[in-house]
Amino acid sequence: MVTDSAATRQAVRPPEYLWWAALLRSFGHQNIYSRIFTADVGTNSVRVAQQKIYVDANIYGGRQPQLRHGTAPGEMWPRRPQHSDPPPNAKASTTMRLGLLSTAAVLLLQLSSAQSNATAPALSAPQQLLPGGFVPPQVWENTNLVRTTNLEKAYVRETINVVVTNKDAKPQSEYYVRDKKKAGGDKFEVATAGPAAEEPNAGHQHYYLVRFPEPVKPKGSLTLAISYHILGALSPLPAAIQQDEKQYLTYAFSAYAPSAYTTLKQKTKLKLPNSDVPEYTTTAGLSGSSSPDPQRQGRDFTYGTYDTAKLAPGTTYPVSVRYEFTKPILVCSLLERDIEVSHWGGNIATEERYWLRNDGAHLANHFSRLSWAMQNFYVQSGQIATTALRELKVPLKPGSVDPYFTDDIGNVSTSRYRPNAVREASLELKPRYPLFGGWNYSFRIGWNNALSSFLRKVKSPADTYILAVPLLEGPKMPEGIQYEQFVLRVILPEGSTNVRWEVHHGSGLPALHAEQSLHKTYMDTIGRTELRLTAANVVDEARDAEIVITYQHTFAAALRKPLTIVAGMVGVFVLAYAIGSLDTSIGKKAAKAAAKAAAKAA
Numbered sequence: 001m002v003t004d005s006a007a008t009r010q011a012v013r014p015p016e017y018l019w020w021a022a023l024l025r026s027f028g029h030q031n032i033y034s035r036i037f038t039a040d041v042g043t044n045s046v047r048v049a050q051q052k053i054y055v056d057a058n059i060y061g062g063r064q065p066q067l068r069h070g071t072a073p074g075e076m077w078p079r080r081p082q083h084s085d086p087p088p089n090a091k092a093s094t095t096m097r098l099g100l101l102s103t104a105a106v107l108l109l110q111l112s113s114a115q116s117n118a119t120a121p122a123l124s125a126p127q128q129l130l131p132g133g134f135v136p137p138q139v140w141e142n143t144n145l146v147r148t149t150n151l152e153k154a155y156v157r158e159t160i161n162v163v164v165t166n167k168d169a170k171p172q173s174e175y176y177v178r179d180k181k182k183a184g185g186d187k188f189e190v191a192t193a194g195p196a197a198e199e200p201n202a203g204h205q206h207y208y209l210v211r212f213p214e215p216v217k218p219k220g221s222l223t224l225a226i227s228y229h230i231l232g233a234l235s236p237l238p239a240a241i242q243q244d245e246k247q248y249l250t251y252a253f254s255a256y257a258p259s260a261y262t263t264l265k266q267k268t269k270l271k272l273p274n275s276d277v278p279e280y281t282t283t284a285g286l287s288g289s290s291s292p293d294p295q296r297q298g299r300d301f302t303y304g305t306y307d308t309a310k311l312a313p314g315t316t317y318p319v320s321v322r323y324e325f326t327k328p329i330l331v332c333s334l335l336e337r338d339i340e341v342s343h344w345g346g347n348i349a350t351e352e353r354y355w356l357r358n359d360g361a362h363l364a365n366h367f368s369r370l371s372w373a374m375q376n377f378y379v380q381s382g383q384i385a386t387t388a389l390r391e392l393k394v395p396l397k398p399g400s401v402d403p404y405f406t407d408d409i410g411n412v413s414t415s416r417y418r419p420n421a422v423r424e425a426s427l428e429l430k431p432r433y434p435l436f437g438g439w440n441y442s443f444r445i446g447w448n449n450a451l452s453s454f455l456r457k458v459k460s461p462a463d464t465y466i467l468a469v470p471l472l473e474g475p476k477m478p479e480g481i482q483y484e485q486f487v488l489r490v491i492l493p494e495g496s497t498n499v500r501w502e503v504h505h506g507s508g509l510p511a512l513h514a515e516q517s518l519h520k521t522y523m524d525t526i527g528r529t530e531l532r533l534t535a536a537n538v539v540d541e542a543r544d545a546e547i548v549i550t551y552q553h554t555f556a557a558a559l560r561k562p563l564t565i566v567a568g569m570v571g572v573f574v575l576a577y578a579i580g581s582l583d584t585s586i587g588k589k590a591a592k593a594a595a596k597a598a599a600k601a602a
Contacts, residue, residue, distance in 0.1 A: 506545025
């Protein structure tokens with residue numbers, strides 16, 4: 001069980017605690033962002049995942065700061081969203097992955113990405129503190145930069161490929177990447193850097209600091225691939241439409257990619273879902289040629305190529321694009337995913353609880369069932385599209401059985417399950433009503449699988465098991481799904497010890513915060529071991545990730561529950577026999593008393 005004692009907080013206090021204390025003393029309650037960096041094994045990428053942390057502290061009274069993940073100061077976490085809650089305005093948040101596509105970077109990427117189980121939450125993510133007004137040394141220049149922005153889903157996906165050259169006379173091994181958000185976190189060879197002292201809302205620049213395993217020689221170059229997701233950056237325009245009207249989204253960005261160094265040439269490519277783009281920003285004279293900018297080819301737009309050698313680093317040129325989006329914008333404010341392991345039953349039970357909403361354009365008028373019946377007929381025939389959510393398709397592992405679909409009212413019969421023992425099974429869900437923009441729907445689904453498909457026992461150490469389960473499953477939709485808060489609970493058998501976990505594969509993975517506690521349910525003696533993982537700002541592309549858990553479960557621990565049940569049943573029978581042996585009759589006692597009295601009289 002994770003405790004929040006003073007000794008525990010003292011043990012995990014980082015060296016930067018004094019800086020955090022000074023910051024909190026000036027801020028009071030401050031919303032702070034931190035990022036945790038990990039490296040993939042066997043892949044050419046370094047993941048950077050964002051985690052949102054609120055700090056509720058009072059330094060003046062001598063109390064230590066207490067971290068609450070994913071909640072406002074003064075609230076318990078996670079707060080379950082209510083149906084009456086209005087859809088929150090999702091702030092733009094990013095998950096970034098830095099890929100070092102060079103021979104020198106391969107050595108860095110061989111480092112293990114194992115995220116071991118945490119026994120206590122860290123008070124803050126380490127940072128490299130910089131003096132006020134810091135500007136990265138201009139020892140690098142971006143020879144050529146190409147940014148690709150993909151708007152085919154309901155969230156933004158960007159990839160930047162840049163060739164960097166060392167223009168200094170000495171070898172260099174540190175490269176700064178601009179970041180507008182306050183960040184913290186340092187693992188392996190990527191760190192964040194920010195001013196040592198700053199005032200609230202001062203607008204100081206923060207950076208990612210990438211350290212190469214081997215210095216780059218003068219005039220040497222290498223290629224960096226930077227990819228990230230931007231959540232909450234798309235907004236419908238107009239914000240309210242008719243029930244059968246088209247939906248248009250707007251996305252605002254800069255024609256110049258953000259960089260801490262001078263960029264000689266750069267361009268930005270936009271990939272849109274279709275060619276219906278009624279409005280977009282045109283530039284005048286930026287490309288230095290007479291051709292129109294941007295250049296349009298079908299549903300793709302290209303801004304540039306721009307000659308930006310004379311522009312200062314960080315220069316922006318605001319542009320925007322407005323395009324048709326025929327799908328819903330699905331956002332899950334909270335996903336609770338439970339995986340319960342049973343050794344005796346040979347079963348693994350999965351249950352997922354969703355609080356789903358559509359962040360698309362709202363209805364300008366009241367909902368019309370007649371119009372929806374007519375519209376739904378043409379949607380099913382493929383003649384038109386709708387921005388309302390009609391159904392969800394959930395792929396399940398082969399051999400999944402006993403699926404169910406319920407909501408706040410009860411069982412939902414509008415579902416279909418297509419089992420398959422070899423390939424992926426399919427669970428098709430239809431909500432009780434279509435989900436238009438601004439509408440909410442909460443539900444739960446669950447299913448069972450054979451434990452033998454996920455669990456293995458190793459010979460050494462003794463009584464050690466390895467469990468491999470998907471980190472995220474759920475609906476797989478063409479438009480994608482965003483998860484604002486994600487909670488995964490893996491409930492292991494009673495008596496499990498030495499629990500450790502790692503995450504493998506997948507992309508767009510968030511920073512996971514781990515806690516270990518006991519989950520008590522019926523027929524338990526001390527409670528089952530529970531591993532709880534929480535994260536914020538997750539995208540559905542993380543569904544390819546797999547969490548591997550190792551734990552020890554002895555034969556004596558396995559016998560604890562059946563022996564307890566047998567002892568309880570024996571105790572009940574003994575108690576029943578003892579109670580049945582008692583003589584509680586009144587007549588026999590009176591007869592015995594009369595006989596004794598007669599004997600005395602005689």
